[in-house]
Amino acid sequence: MERIEPTAVQQVAVIGTGVIGAGWTAHFLRQGLDVVVYDPAPDAEAALRTKIAEVWPIMEQLGLMPEASPDRWRFANHVADAVAAAHFVQENAPERLAVKQTVLAEIDASTPPETVISSSTSGYAMTDMQILCWHHPERTVVSHPFNPPYLIPLVEVVGGKQTEPAVVDWTADFWTAMGKKPLKMTKELPGFIANRLQEAMWREALHMLHSGMATIEEIDAAITTGPGLRWAIMGPMLTFHLAGGAQGMAHMLDHFNPNEFDHWTFLSAPQITEELKSRIVAGCEAEADGRSIQQLEQERDIALVALLKALSHCRETGGA
Amino acid sequence: MERIEPTAVQQVAVIGTGVIGAGWTAHFLRQGLDVVVYDPAPDAEAALRTKIAEVWPIMEQLGLMPEASPDRWRFANHVADAVAAAHFVQENAPERLAVKQTVLAEIDASTPPETVISSSTSGYAMTDMQILCWHHPERTVVSHPFNPPYLIPLVEVVGGKQTEPAVVDWTADFWTAMGKKPLKMTKELPGFIANRLQEAMWREALHMLHSGMATIEEIDAAITTGPGLRWAIMGPMLTFHLAGGAQGMAHMLDHFNPNEFDHWTFLSAPQITEELKSRIVAGCEAEADGRSIQQLEQERDIALVALLKALSHCRETGGA
Structure with missing residues (x-):
């Protein structure tokens, strides 16, 4: 089967609904998509419902796509149920390599080969995360967002050793269709681009705090003003x-x-x-x-x- | 004679009218002050006239003080002429220590002791810059702005070893009256606070460029989006x-x-x-x-x- 056009995606799956996964869900709903979500935490469904209600006025202010609704999502019973009919899957599991590897492998085993599987990881390389995807690692890709993903345009898109370059292109086009600003990277850099720059500033801030040169409030005021x-x-x-x-x-x-x-x-x-x-x-x-x-x-x-x-x-x- | 109240300042001098000095002149004019400027460059007066005309529509958009006028400035013949009647002097000489020391000494010799003398330096400590101010080094202080100074609120204010703490307080209050956000520092840090943070990010960007990890445009897009x-x-x-x-x-x-x-x-x-x-x-x-x-x-x-x-x-x- 051929991969659907990036602009024709109608149903997506969001795996993991913490700060980032919940944010992606709100963004996809604003864009008029159907979203199926899964998270193993016992209170995840209620927490997601609360979060969507909280941010929906913000989505309305930004402008909704014609079909957008805060109700076009359902909570699945397990990963396979969530991803089975999705055109695109965004994974937002905790930031631990073994967890990422296992969750991506489970998604890989439960989706047709044309479905693109994308990870929100803040810093792992897809080369390291895709090693347990026995079926179709060539459609796994990193899409690194910035908090909150329903407002910050940047998404860093990069594949691993086994990823097909066409999948990186498809994913960047999908994000453009979703109103985002993808930054397509050809090399897997630790921390991608923006996190390396953020991290540098964060380190200098920590040095300044450590040596008593400035307080947290002075550091933040120096930047925002x-x-x-x-x-x-x-x-x-x-x-x-x-x-x-x-x-x-x-x-x-x-x-x-x-x-x-x-x-x-x-x-x-x-x-x-x-x-x-x-x-x-x-x-x-x-x-x-x-x-x-x-x-x-x-x-x-x-x-x-x-x-x-x-x-x-x-x-x-x-x-x- | 007593120092004037920071909110009562009516005439200021701007020494050096490059990017920063010209920006300060526009800001002081917007605030309704009289400005006397001096710069030794042969084309300085014409360049300043052009710059003020260019940014005046921006000043109007931000809102002018009742007395504000793009014409309330004059170009002096030398430093002493510029600073003689000023309540406050902002020095914006080239960023070389010997130049700063000499210019500050000349201002010190030409102003009554109650006039505050402030430097736009990006990184020198006032302790090092004030050493040739034989007369009244206690009223010399750093006010470090960010480009363009007529729009960015932050001004880092810090004194040197010979500066009176009351002068640091006075200067911070003056900037508040001028619509700025002073960050009053008690220690002289190399690069102050904001430049250290900027510099850290700049260094990581240079490392990334150096090792071919990202282009200038990718680095900038990663930050702005x-x-x-x-x-x-x-x-x-x-x-x-x-x-x-x-x-x-x-x-x-x-x-x-x-x-x-x-x-x-x-x-x-x-x-x-x-x-x-x-x-x-x-x-x-x-x-x-x-x-x-x-x-x-x-x-x-x-x-x-x-x-x-x-x-x-x-x-x-x-x-x-």
Whole structure:
């Protein structure tokens, strides 16, 4: 049988309904799909019902697909029951390798070969997780979301050694159809991309706490009132491209070379060779895609004003 | 003579009108102040005029103080002329220690002792910068902004060994009156707080580029469509407090202890002792200030929806 088109998926299964699995369920319901879920915890069904009721007003504010309903889900009795008729399965089991391997193997044994089996893992490689999938490991793939998955667009998509490249493409297209921003990776990196960047900041924060340099509240305030506002609009690289004035990143690298500023963090930097420097500058120019520093500044400013106004309105009316 | 009240400041001087100095000038004009500026570059006055004209529509959108005007500034002939009548001086010279020392000394020699002299330095300690201020080093202080200073609220305020603590307090109060969010630091940390956190992420990004793991565009997309959206609303610590479900940070630390996940980044982590763990959890609880995980999730979701809608509207109409 042929695999269904990514845009034609109508029924999905969600295995594991903790913070991430419950979030995926809400997102799929908003998109107008039928969802069958399973979780072995005794209170899982009631907890999921509560969570969906809690976030449904948020789904309504974002806009529902025509067929969307908070009731188009059922709780299955076991994994095989949940996944049997699904076009796509999202696994959200606890973050332990042996658990992931076993649950994926059970899903593999209970689904037709054309069903794509995707894992929410935060850091395991599919190469390691798919080893017990005896039947069709070629349709297993990682789709790493960010909490809450019903609001954050990023999904990192990457296969393992046994995964067919076409399955990675199919999965990325499926997420695009689901309103997400898939980042298709060709290499299995520990922690993928975004978690490595998050983890680096987290480590510096822990070092600062450990040595009494700053409190939790100071660290968080420094981000939310400072660079965090920019990172919602431009990534760290393009942000620095704009910090050097009209000459952009090339000027920045001359002035803030980490080899000279190694005292700004507890963490070590790579040597900035001329070759690496050229790649950084070329990458920023590729991302800028012909836009001058001035144009980028204007775009950034318009977006920052919109964001500051939205957040300020929100704080006045009960948001964060 | 007594120092003027921080809320009564009417005339300020801006020394150095590059990216940061020009940004400060626009901010002070929006706040209804008179600004006298000086920069030794031959084209500085014309460039500043252009920059103010460019960002003034942004200032209007944010809302002007009653007396605000894009014309309430003049270009002085030298440093002494610029600072003579100022209640407050913001120095934005190039980021080289000898230049900072010399410029601050010249300002010190040209202002009455009650005038506060503040530096935009990204990383130097005031202890090192104030050594040539023979007259009144006790009124020199760092006010570290983030680009663009007319939009990003954070200003890190910290004194040097010779700075009076009252001057640090005065400066923080001045920034609050100027609509900013000062973060008053009691210790001089290399890179202050936010730059250390930024620098950590930047280093991991450089390592990833260096080893061919990800491109500039992938790194930036991973942040802006992923964790960057959360960091505009909640800092990295409170974000992780919400990732562990109802048990918050304590649960997170059991599951994502960096000592077990050291393969997620090139950077080293501190040992998470029981004592450090307790401090992290206590800090998150202090910041949550009685709000349950569920309340925090609701606040986050409301803010994320507002932010996603604002950014999406912006992209449709020409913003980033």
